[in-house]
Amino acid sequence: xxxxxxxxxxxxxLCVNAIAVLHEERFLKNIGWGTDQGxxxxxxxxxxxxxxxxxxxxVRTVMRVPLIIVNSIAIIxxxxxx
Amino acid sequence: xxxxxxxxxxPVSQPGMADPHQLFDDTSSAQSRGYGAQRAPGGLGYPTASxxxxxxxxxxxxxxxxxxxxxxxxAQGKELVDKNIDRFIPVTKLKYYFAVDTMYVGKKLGLLFxxxxxxxxxVQYQQDTPVAPRFDVNAPDLYIPAMAFITYxxxxxxxxxxxxxxxPDLLGLQASSALAxxxxxxLAILLSLYLVTVNTDLTTIDLVAFLGYKYVGMIxxxxxxxxxxxxxxxxxxxxxxxSIFVFxxxxxxxxxxxxxxxxxxxxxxARNQLRMYLTMAVxxxxxxxxxxxxxxxxx
Numbered sequence: 417x418x419x420x421x422x423x424x425x426x427x428x429x430l431c432v433n434a435i436a437v438l439h440e441e442r443f444l445k446n447i448g449w450g451t452d453q454g455x456x457x458x459x460x461x462x463x464x465x466x467x468x469x470x471x472x473x474x475v476r477t478v479m480r481v482p483l484i485i486v487n488s489i490a491i492i493x494x495x496x497x498x
Numbered sequence: 499x500x501x502x503x504x505x506x507x508x509p510v511s512q513p514g515m516a517d518p519h520q521l522f523d524d525t526s527s528a529q530s531r532g533y534g535a536q537r538a539p540g541g542l543g544y545p546t547a548s549x550x551x552x553x554x555x556x557x558x559x560x561x562x563x564x565x566x567x568x569x570x571x572x573a574q575g576k577e578l579v580d581k582n583i584d585r586f587i588p589v590t591k592l593k594y595y596f597a598v599d600t601m602y603v604g605k606k607l608g609l610l611f612x613x614x615x616x617x618x619x620x621v622q623y624q625q626d627t628p629v630a631p632r633f634d635v636n637a638p639d640l641y642i643p644a645m646a647f648i649t650y651x652x653x654x655x656x657x658x659x660x661x662x663x664x665x666p667d668l669l670g671l672q673a674s675s676a677l678a679x680x681x682x683x684x685l686a687i688l689l690s691l692y693l694v695t696v697n698t699d700l701t702t703i704d705l706v707a708f709l710g711y712k713y714v715g716m717i718x719x720x721x722x723x724x725x726x727x728x729x730x731x732x733x734x735x736x737x738x739x740x741s742i743f744v745f746x747x748x749x750x751x752x753x754x755x756x757x758x759x760x761x762x763x764x765x766x767x768a769r770n771q772l773r774m775y776l777t778m779a780v781x782x783x784x785x786x787x788x789x790x791x792x793x794x795x796x797x
Binding site: 419423424467471 | 671692
């Protein structure tokens with residue numbers, strides 16, 4: 417069972433990359449998950465779908481620059497050490 | 499003979515340089531011209547010769563300064579670490595989780611193996627802060643999970659050794675694997691708590707503590723399996739799985755379903771139902787992980 421912390425880090429990096437790559441106009445709007453489509457309801461509690469949309473939007477905004485740095489480091493390390 | 503030697507040495511003696519009876523020449527100061535005359539009283543020189551090289555080394559002004567500088571650097575470094583450690587690791591918060599005593603540990607272990615008769619699962623509060631684990635058996639602590647984790651890694655090494663599959667790096671692999679599963683569990687539960695918008699006072703450290711309690715059952719199962727065979731392993735693990743399931747449900751119900759469960763009213767409504775499903779999913783994941791992390795150890 418070789419599930420190590422390192423593979424967890426790799427999986428996390430790949431997942432965050434996947435979220436960051438979702439295109440706003442071509443994809444999210446078409447399935448109704450665009451950022452301007454979720455601010456409608458101000459009921460007492462948001463509900464899972466709007467929470468998810470919020471999460472995707474914040475991950476895309478916050479993680480853009482750190483992802484560039486971490487991806488560059490990962491590319492260099494993989495090139496050097498395989 | 500000591501007379502002229504000491505007379506010769508007195509004008510050039512330094513503070514801390516004691517004695518004219520050295521067996522060797524002390525090149526850190528200008529004493530080497532006194533060397534020849536000192537060979538004769540060699541026998542008298544023994545008790546003090548061992549003290550003089552160190553005193554010669556420390557008495558030298560340059561090494562004095564170096565030591566003072568070094569110790570002031572060390573003190574500054576320690577101050578810096580003490581000031582900034584609280585930013586990275588919440589030390590004072592962690593201290594709360596380790597404030598345990600033997601009676602608490604005994605009662606908590608009993609509760610982990612047999613939670614069926616315990617009636618009151620509420621954590622007592624004292625002016626808005628939860629009471630330390632020493633005073634309340636329901637409070638989460640990090641001592642038992644930490645000790646159980648380390649014991650699990652050692653027991654895994656023991657089990658692998660009885661199957662002739664042991665090597666020292668496998669210990670590190672087991673530890674890393676268990677830690678990775680724990681991290682994954684914590685992240686998954688935090689994500690689902692965020693999505694379901696539960697307003698709980700369940701902190702991350704609390705969650706780590708609750709998720710660490712399953713290692714106790716795992717150790718019990720593996721040890722019994724090593725002693726008595728595979729059937730006993732399955733029986734003990736089954737018992738521990740059910741106990742942990744009940745323990746987690748009763749503990750998390752109070753944290754996640756705070757308003758509904760506190761008065762004991764049955765869970766109703768879409769929001770409460772979702773929270774109940776979440777609690778049951780978290781509790782059901784524990785036996786699964788307990789089995790997954792131990793079945794390869796008992797053959």
